[in-house]
Amino acid sequence: MPSTFQALAVLLIALLPGALYTWAFERQAGAWGVNTSDRLLRFVGSSALLQVLATPVIYQLYRTFIVTGWLRAGRPLPWWVWLLVGMFVGVPLALGHMIGRAAHNRTRWSRWFTGEHPAPRAWDNLFSTEDLTGWVRLRMKAERVWILGAYGSAEDGSMRSYAAGYPHAQDLYLVDTAEADADGQFVTDEAGNVVMRGVGVLVRWKEVEYLEFIEA
Secondary structure, eight states: OOOSHHHHHHHHHHHHHHHHHHHHHHHHHOSTTOSHHHHHHHHHHHHHHHHHHHHHHHHHHIIIIIITSTTTTTOOOOHHHHHHHHHHHHHHHHHHHHHHHHHHTTOGGGHHHHOSOOOSSHHHHHHTSTTOOEEEEEEESSTTOEEEEEESBOTTSSOBOEEOOTTSOOEEEESEEEOBOTTSOBOBOTTSOBOBOOOOEEEEGGGEEEEEEEEO
16 A cells, blocks of 8 residues: 555556546446456556556646645646646546447447457357347247347337346346247238237346347
């Protein structure tokens, strides 16, 4: 633990930008790479990069207000110094939010920060797709029962299908389900429309034997 105020200030200046960036990034992209080593590398790497960008400004503040004895004399700081303090917090948050959102939307330039394959599992790669809509065909391990579910939003917009992401256990909520025959095919009415059950379903991945996604 830092024993002096100066040591605490140096620690905050060195680590706070990376912590804020990582927090903002994971709010948008999810906690991918959440194990200790991956998160530590992301944390330290982003802190180092942000410090490289901030070092000229920090050094100039040091020359202006520390070396000259300005702070020791208790003089008031100019207004623009407080603006820089706000930017010290705001810039890492903004960068983390922007890059995390781009990674979530799979924008090409975000690969410079996340790598070519940021999703830790195929499950996350599929269900993290923005505005994903389609049919999910599931064959359950228990008696090999088939479930045909709609992955999308309810007709009234009150709810949406959801898939848990890394590192949490894989479970899947389907907002509505369709009638299925013994072979897992859709049951249709006389007009050829899929017969919906009007019932959502929550499924745990360990109960599933087979999953097929049919994009709408």
